[in-house]
Amino acid sequence: MPLSKIRANAPEKSEDLDFKPTGDLVAFVTFTQRKEGTKYVIAGSIDAPDKTMAIIYAKEHYGQDQECVSLWLFPKKAIAGTHADHPTSNEEGPVRGFTIFSQKQSGDLHIEAGSVEACHSEEALAKAKTQLENAANLHSIWVVDAEYISSTEEGEMIWRNTDQTYRLARGYSKAVRTKWEAIRAAREVDEYQAEDLKESF
Amino acid sequence: MSGSANVGVHVDHNIQEDPEKLAEFQAKVDDGVLIEVDDWMPCAYRNGMLRMAEHHANSEIIGALPEGEWITRAPSLRRKLALTAKVQDEVGHGQMLYRVSQDLGKTRDDMLRDLITGKTKYHNVFNYPAPTWGDIAMIQWLIDGAAIMNQGTLADGAYGPYVRTMRRINMEEAFHYKSGEDMVLTLMSGTQKQKDMCQDAFDRWWYPSLMFFGPHDKPNCEQLPPMRWRMKTVSNDDLRTRFVNRFAPAALALGLKFHVVEKNEQGLVTSKRPDDKLRLNEDTGNWEYTEPDWEEFFRVIRGHGPCNAQRLALRRMSYEQGHWVRKAILEGSTLVPPAA
Missing domain, CATH: 1.20.5 (Single alpha-helices involved in coiled-coils or other helix-helix interfaces)
Known part of the structure; x- marks a missing residue:
């Protein structure tokens, strides 16, 4: 008893799909800042074709479920860190900024933890370890080349101020x-x- | 709005796990240490978590279909806004859970394709029809209520990425459940016609909500991998008991009556009689009730429920119609969209 004609007429098919899988979009990691001046905390991931679309999706998805004033986002592949799925590289490049994110225990949320200057991610991680208090006790440390981090513009409205009760x-x-x-x-x-x-x- | 109560974990006994690593893994789980995606885990655990998260993700996006249908027919602007937000939430939950599954090694595109070709399943409860606005109220009250109870315990599990996602999802489920409770209260404090509509919807949804938690547990369920590895932390039967203890007295207080029903192939009630077994057992403190029809449960799982074919047809249609968009995005191809 579908309520619309389109739904009522959706053809029931049992054969295999006649086109090949297209594969997945790019995975981006989103961090949100709940209030001005507070640290960015990981919100989750979003799949998008590029960073422009990723920001739009992330604003709608993670920017609307909790009040937030700003949002950071970078490709998952840009993460280098202490774990096997995020290997660091020692390929030298210009000295540049890396943003640090740390996770206290497994299962915890990654939180923004300052930044360092380095010429590759291995150096950035080493510097992060000396800079962070308790580095040895942290479960994981991520360093992300700041060049890959996109953010919403300053003062940009994310959380709508209409009645959302x-x-x-x-x-x-x-x-x-x-x-x-x-x-x-x-x-x-x-x-x-x-x-x-x-x-x- | 779903749970994963129906998903089994199939242990492949041909895979020989390193006993030392296995013991270390079990010790971590027992100590309440959360497992992250790059930690060592038994093959059966990885496959089981993937199946569970994928099934949950499938359920979220299929679950949005019956409710989405009612957005244009919501009785007020506020209800329309709320239902739109809820459906958007559910699809967002699907997105997050597909991400958890992708990180365990399967592409999202493969998961979407397996869903619409029937290779993987989604939660049984979404194979029932929602013919009136009363059903939308009941789904949000009973099914989202059941989902909160279930997901609250899943958030206490051992797999870090899934646990984090459950915590985030549960924040939103609270709104779904509360708005559902408000809708049921509104109908039950309205006209006789509204009360009748609510009672009819309750008759359709009471048993699917009991079956929501899955079949009876095996006697040694606590020793089996899903609970031993804290993929789930409370048994199906315990969750069901908690649910009935909360919702049976509330429904009675609202003036709803409990019926044992018979349904036709479309999932509509053809006959009903009062549930004479419904009572609070003072000794156990638990409510007793007439058991759901478990044959129906397994029939629906095998694909013969009232709406199985319809749900998959709709999901498949939207996947097929979106093909040119995905191609354009991923391959820069400029296929002409199919004629409307």
């Missing part, structure tokens, strides 16, 4: 409570009246 649990708390109170109170009165002294009316 319709998409937050707290937007319903009061209405739900009032309705429960009315329903439960009505039931109590109904039960009381059911045993009322009807014969005397």
